[in-house]
Amino acid sequence: MFKNYFKTAFRNLLRNKIYSIINILGLSMGLACGMLIILYVKDEVSYDRFHDRLDNIYRVSSLQTGTDRGDSYNAYSGYLQGPRFAASVSGIKAFVRIQSDMKDVKKGVDIKAMPIHQVDSSFFSVFSFPLLSGNPKTALMAPDAVVITEDVAKEQFGTVDALGKIMMMKSGDDEFKPYTVTGVAKKTPENSSLKFSILMPIRPTAAEEANDDNWFNFFLNTFVLLEPDADRTQVETQMQEVYTTSSAEAKVRQEKQYGPFGKTVYNLQPLAEMHLSTHYRADNGLTDASNPVFSYILSGIAAFVLLIACINFINLTIARSLKRAKEIGIRKVVGGDRRQLMMQFMGESFILSTAAFILAFILVQLVLPVFNELSNKALAIRYLFDSGLVGGYLLLYILTGFLAGFYPSLVLSGYDPVKVLYNRFSLSGKNYLQKGLVILQFTLASFLIISTITIYYQFRYLTTRQLGYDDSELIVLQHNGISHQRTDAFRADLMSNAAIADVTFKNQGQWMTTAKVNGEQMVNFVYETVDEHYLPLLKIPVVKGRNFSRAFPSDSTHAVLVNEAFVKEAGWKDPIGQEVNFWYNAGEKYTVVGVVKDYHYGPVTRKIGIQLFTMKNSNNFGKTLVKIKPGRETTALQHIAAIYKKYFPLSPYEYTFMNEANRKNYESEAKWKQIILFSAVLTIFISCIGLFGLSVLSAEKRTKEIGIRKVLGASVTTVVRLLSTDFLKLVVISLVLAIPLAWMAGNKWLESYPYRIAISWWMFAIAALSVVAIALLTVSFYAVKAAVADPVKSLKID
Structure with missing residues (x-):
C-alpha cells in the first residue's frame, strides 16, 4: 500500500x-x-561560550548616576579595580586587566604596525585560549615576554615553532627592543569577543597602583574569576564597599578640581552576556559587539x-x-x-x-x-x-x-x-483562508518594500549629506607625535612637489576634556589641537571673529576657537572675547577669538558635538592631512612616502583617504539596506508564487463561466480584468494594512538618527505601484491563458 x-x-x-x-x-x-x-x-x-570557566567569569562594570547627563553605563575600568577588589573581596579568585594598543614590529628592514593586547600574567588561568607551545602559567611573567598566535608566528618566522625566538618591537622610548616569544597560541575562535594576535605583560608602576586618584581613570577592561561557590550579589556588595572606602579622599580632591561626579555603582557583567549587551558593549580592545x-x-x-x-x-x-x-x-x-x-x-x-x-x-x-x-x-x-x-x-x-x-x-x-x-x-465557497493568506503575504512584502525604500533613502542621505568640510582628495597620515617646531620643515618638504596642494596638522585621536565658562559653568567638549592651515584646507568657515594666525603670537598660548555648538551650550550672545578657563591647570585661561561653523567631525549618525580648537605649543600633532591636486594621486603618494620616511624612519608608512574613511562609517547601514532589500525581493517572489496558485484556482473554478462569457461576446481584455480584479482587491487591502505599519516602524527606526529624512507620501506610492504591478503581472499570466482558451473545450461535457 x-x-x-x-x-x-x-x-x-x-x-x-x-x-x-x-x-x-x-x-x-x-x-x-x-x-x-x-x-x-x-x-x-x-x-565566548567555549571558555571552561564561563559561568564564573565576569567583567567589572559600573553605573554612574546623579549627573546632569543622566545615567551613564561604563564597561571600562583602570589599574586599580582588578588588584584592589581581588585583594579585599572574598569570592574573587583571580583578575585580568586587558588594554589594547598598536605597536610597530620590525622584521628585517620592514616595519609594520600590529595590534597588541597588554594583559596580566593570569590571562591563561582565567580564559581558555590553548597554547600550542609554552607554559600558560609563566608565559606572561617576564617583562620582555610576548605570546603570539600561530598566524603571527608563521608571518614572522615562517613556522609555528617560534618558542624562544626574538621579535623586535618598538618600546615606549621609540627604540626597537627584543622581546622573547614565550608562547604560541592557537588562533582565537571566530565567536570570541577577545581576538588577539600578540599578548604582552601589562606593567603599571607601583606608584600608579598606589595612587587612589586612578579610581577615576577608565581606559581598559578588567575581568574577574569568581570562586565556584561565590555569590555574585555579595561580591558586588563587597566591591562597592571597597570602592567607597578606598576612593573617598580621592573623590573629594577630584570633585573639587573637576566638579561633581555623581555616584558610581560597581557591578559584574557575565562574560556570556557581553556580546549582545546594549549597555556594556564589547569594545575597547574587545570586538564584534552586536x-x-x-x-x-x-x-x-x-x-x-x-x-x-x-x-x-x-x-x-x-x-x-x-x-x-x-x-x-x-x-x-x-x-x-x-x-x-x-x-x-x-x-x-x-x-x-x-x-x-x-x-x-x-x-x-x-x-x-x-x-x-x-x-x-x-x-x-x-x-x-x-x-x-x-x-x-x-x-x-x-x-x-x-x-x-x-x-x-x-x-x-x-x-x-x-x-x-x-x-x-466544483471548488465553491468564499475561500477566506486562501484570501487571508494572500493578504498576509502581500502585507509583509509591502511592509518590507516600504522599509527598503526608507532605509535606502536614509542611507543615501547619510552618504550625500554635506559634512561641512571638503574631504575630497584628502590623505590622512598617522604617525608619532611631531612638535610644532618641526611641522614647518615637514610641511615645506611635502609641498615641494607640485602634486601637493596644501598640508595641515592636528592631534591624534579625539581628545575630550572640560572647562569653565561664565564663571563656574562647566562645559564638556572635544579638544582639538590644530595649526592655522587646518580650517582653510578643509574649507570650514569661521562665522564670527577670525582664524588662528602667525601674525598674533598669543594665538599659540592664550587664544581658542569654538564651534557654534559650544556657543549655544555656553549661552553666549557675543562669543568673541569670552574666557574659557581650564581651572585644573594653574593659570591656563584662553580667550575666544573666533567661532567655527558646525561641521560633522564624526559620522553623520552622531549629533555634532561641542568643539574647541587650540594652537597650544605643548600639544604635539599626531596626524597630518595632505590635500592632493586632482589626478595627481600616484605622484603625490610616492612623494609623500619618501618624505614620511625621512621624518619618521622607524614608523610604518600608512595612509587613508578621508572620503573612504567617512564612507566606512555607514557600513552597518549599507549592509542592513542590502539584507532588507534581499528579504523584500525574496518575500515578494514567494508571495507571487502563491498569487499565481490562486489565479490558477480561480481560472479553473470559472472555466465554464469564461466559456459562456466568450460565446456571448466578451473580449480577452474583459475576461482578464474579470479574473484579475478580485486578486488586486486583496493586494490593495494588504497595502492598506502595510502602509501604517511601515510608517510607524520607519519613524521609530529613524528616531535613532539625529539627522534623518522625512517619510513622504511618494515612498508609499512607489511601493504601492510596485506591488500592484508585480501582482497584476503574476495574475495576468494565467488569466490571459484562460481568456484565449477555446470556449468550445471549456463548455464540452466530459
Whole structure:
C-alpha cells in the first residue's frame, strides 16, 4: 500500500513538473532562509561560550548616576579595580586587566604596525585560549615576554615553532627592543569577543597602583574569576564597599578640581552576556559587539518567509485539486477511506519537503559567502551539523511537511465521489483562508518594500549629506607625535612637489576634556589641537571673529576657537572675547577669538558635538592631512612616502583617504539596506508564487463561466480584468494594512538618527505601484491563458 502511495505521488509530481518545481523552489527558499538565520543566531548566542570557566567569569562594570547627563553605563575600568577588589573581596579568585594598543614590529628592514593586547600574567588561568607551545602559567611573567598566535608566528618566522625566538618591537622610548616569544597560541575562535594576535605583560608602576586618584581613570577592561561557590550579589556588595572606602579622599580632591561626579555603582557583567549587551558593549580592545535586535529581526523575516512558502504549497495544491478530482473519486469508490487518502497527500508533501531540504542545503552553500559579507560573519556550512541543530532541522522538516500537507490533504480527501465522477463537483465557497493568506503575504512584502525604500533613502542621505568640510582628495597620515617646531620643515618638504596642494596638522585621536565658562559653568567638549592651515584646507568657515594666525603670537598660548555648538551650550550672545578657563591647570585661561561653523567631525549618525580648537605649543600633532591636486594621486603618494620616511624612519608608512574613511562609517547601514532589500525581493517572489496558485484556482473554478462569457461576446481584455480584479482587491487591502505599519516602524527606526529624512507620501506610492504591478503581472499570466482558451473545450461535457 505504501509503495503504491509512493509511486502515485512520485508519478503525479513528475506529471506536473511546473507545479512541482514551483513548490520545491518556494519551500527550499524558505528553508534556506531559515537555515541561514539559524546559523546567524547560533553564532550570536555562542559567543565566548567555549571558555571552561564561563559561568564564573565576569567583567567589572559600573553605573554612574546623579549627573546632569543622566545615567551613564561604563564597561571600562583602570589599574586599580582588578588588584584592589581581588585583594579585599572574598569570592574573587583571580583578575585580568586587558588594554589594547598598536605597536610597530620590525622584521628585517620592514616595519609594520600590529595590534597588541597588554594583559596580566593570569590571562591563561582565567580564559581558555590553548597554547600550542609554552607554559600558560609563566608565559606572561617576564617583562620582555610576548605570546603570539600561530598566524603571527608563521608571518614572522615562517613556522609555528617560534618558542624562544626574538621579535623586535618598538618600546615606549621609540627604540626597537627584543622581546622573547614565550608562547604560541592557537588562533582565537571566530565567536570570541577577545581576538588577539600578540599578548604582552601589562606593567603599571607601583606608584600608579598606589595612587587612589586612578579610581577615576577608565581606559581598559578588567575581568574577574569568581570562586565556584561565590555569590555574585555579595561580591558586588563587597566591591562597592571597597570602592567607597578606598576612593573617598580621592573623590573629594577630584570633585573639587573637576566638579561633581555623581555616584558610581560597581557591578559584574557575565562574560556570556557581553556580546549582545546594549549597555556594556564589547569594545575597547574587545570586538564584534552586536545587538540582539538584529537576531530578532532576522528571525522574524525567516519565520515569515518560511510561513509564506508553506502557504504557497497549500494554495498550489488546492489549485491543482480539480485535475485530481476523478482520481480521488475512483479511489473512494473502490474502497479507499479518508485516512488513506490523507496519508497519500501527506506523503506527497513530505516528498516535496525532502527535495526542498536537499535543495535548501545547496542554496545555503551557494549564498553563504554573500550572507557572510552582509552580516560580517565567517560562518561555514559545517556549523549546520551541530547535534542540537540537526534535531532542530528534523523538527523543522516534520513541521514543514505537516503544515504544507495537512490542510490540502484534509480538503482533497473530503471530496464526494458521486459529485466528482458525475462532474457535479466544483471548488465553491468564499475561500477566506486562501484570501487571508494572500493578504498576509502581500502585507509583509509591502511592509518590507516600504522599509527598503526608507532605509535606502536614509542611507543615501547619510552618504550625500554635506559634512561641512571638503574631504575630497584628502590623505590622512598617522604617525608619532611631531612638535610644532618641526611641522614647518615637514610641511615645506611635502609641498615641494607640485602634486601637493596644501598640508595641515592636528592631534591624534579625539581628545575630550572640560572647562569653565561664565564663571563656574562647566562645559564638556572635544579638544582639538590644530595649526592655522587646518580650517582653510578643509574649507570650514569661521562665522564670527577670525582664524588662528602667525601674525598674533598669543594665538599659540592664550587664544581658542569654538564651534557654534559650544556657543549655544555656553549661552553666549557675543562669543568673541569670552574666557574659557581650564581651572585644573594653574593659570591656563584662553580667550575666544573666533567661532567655527558646525561641521560633522564624526559620522553623520552622531549629533555634532561641542568643539574647541587650540594652537597650544605643548600639544604635539599626531596626524597630518595632505590635500592632493586632482589626478595627481600616484605622484603625490610616492612623494609623500619618501618624505614620511625621512621624518619618521622607524614608523610604518600608512595612509587613508578621508572620503573612504567617512564612507566606512555607514557600513552597518549599507549592509542592513542590502539584507532588507534581499528579504523584500525574496518575500515578494514567494508571495507571487502563491498569487499565481490562486489565479490558477480561480481560472479553473470559472472555466465554464469564461466559456459562456466568450460565446456571448466578451473580449480577452474583459475576461482578464474579470479574473484579475478580485486578486488586486486583496493586494490593495494588504497595502492598506502595510502602509501604517511601515510608517510607524520607519519613524521609530529613524528616531535613532539625529539627522534623518522625512517619510513622504511618494515612498508609499512607489511601493504601492510596485506591488500592484508585480501582482497584476503574476495574475495576468494565467488569466490571459484562460481568456484565449477555446470556449468550445471549456463548455464540452466530459
